[in-house]
Amino acid sequence: MDPRRHLPLLLALAALLGLLWTPHDPDAQNFRELALHGPSGSHWLGVDGLGRDFLSRLWCGAGRTVGLALLSTVLGLGLSAAFLFLAERFPKTLGRLIGSAVNLAVALPSLFVGLLLLVFLKPSLATLVLSVALGNLPFAYRQLRVFWQTQRAAQHVEASETLGSAGWELFRRTLWPNLRPAVATLAGQLAALSALELSGLAFLGLVPNPDFPELGALMRQNQSVLAQAPWLALAPGVVLAGLLAAARWRK
């Protein structure tokens, strides 16, 4: 197993570990006398302005960002696949409707989708994930449709059909093996895009509570001590950029 090939996966898992375990409780204000102190033996990245261990908050934040981005990627891809299925099944009616809706919606960034959703819903994790998933839906749908149509029209698929393969069997044995790499790449792209947008929305304040540890939200929280302790606001961005670089990693 070549570790370089699995770098994105390993990094994502390392980040997700922050959801289960961190050196200290990311929300506990146990070290108020140390507030804004730099790195030390027990607090490797120092303590934030409210006396919370920064490494724990950063780790937990990275885990949240990765987890939520993966959730919205899965949701976005799933919805795209479902819409694509419906559009292919009923091309005259639903297909046209979905096509026009996607052409329109592509102009809306997830930020505006998020604002629209906020009219209905309270700021919460579900709103956050839904905004990003729906915001990227037109992009994901279009990409999936291109992959699907090129594969569907391929000659070896036609050959399989002539030989009597159809339905699920045709999909599983003939279409999916060729679709899989493209879908995997798309998923990687979507995950990176989602993490970026998610942290942007969190930075804007679209989080359940103002102290919520998430990379974008951490930057907003620590912006108030930017003059005294710039690393507290800057470190989450470095972590995020590293994660995104890994998600777009090509060997």
Next chain:
Amino acid sequence: MRGALPILFHKLAGLAAAFLAASLLLFTAVRLIPGDPVALRFKNPDPARVAEIRHHLGLDDPLPVQYGRYVGGFVTGDWGRGLLSGRPVAGEFRSALTATLELTLASLLWGVPLGAAVALVGAGARGWRRGLVSGLGGVGLMVPIFWLGLVGLVVFTHWLGWLPGGGRWSFSDLAPPERTGFLLVDALLAGDFSAFAAALRHLALPALCLGLFPAALVAGTLTTRLEEPSVEILSRALSARGLSPWRLRARHLLKLAAAPLAVLIGTNFGALLGGAVITESLFSWPGMGRLLMTAVLERDVPVVENALLAVLLLSFLAAALADTAAVILDPHLRRAANR
């Protein structure tokens, strides 16, 4: 040109559909969600008083009547008064949009030339010149713009002390008389160079940081376009005629790329506005972002219904115009559209 008209009609029909869908969505969302926007304003709502205010705002009329009034008001520019500020929504929207457009246009003004220059230098090259393209693309795709803004604040505001930490204007600077609403333009019109410098100092960091997004976009797309085989053949033919590489890039390739560039920016106008909203929040810029976020979180009905609808329509409109322009400018697409 023949193919452009049907496309334009098609796009206008789409725009009308978008208007209908978005206005209905906002209308029902604001009214039918539990949590009355009027009762929300009171700690201990007195039913009689709430009913009186609802009546005053016209919230107790039948829904079709309300919807008709809403759409009619939106189209004629009568957007009502904000529940929070008590000021006319149209005026608040205009000043917020001016601030946002000032930021957005300034960022385009330096971002697009930067992206184009990087693409012209890097396309088809190897080594550091190509590295410039992938570097800028990487920054645009992998680094959040608000993080760059934070770095800018640390360096230029806290360490060097050169630039203000946020806002569009300082209390200590004398504002130029308002004509266009764009501070830079107003200062120039008044011939007031110290006001111009003050406005520029406030605009510099947010515009620099937001501009990297269009720069990365333009550099990436343009490089892909310039590295297409057909373009390579053209540039080989032109250099065979004795054109120097730089003249070739500046004259011929840039002309080739101008049309797709306009389209690219139109298509991504919504995303650019979204980026502007985040930049605004970082630099406490008094633009659309602040107006919309407050309105949405506080359920300020007239602002949500009108200002949010206007912003959504603006993104749709920019994309529709870009698509139409693409068909007019690109013969391939025109042929495809006519078919």
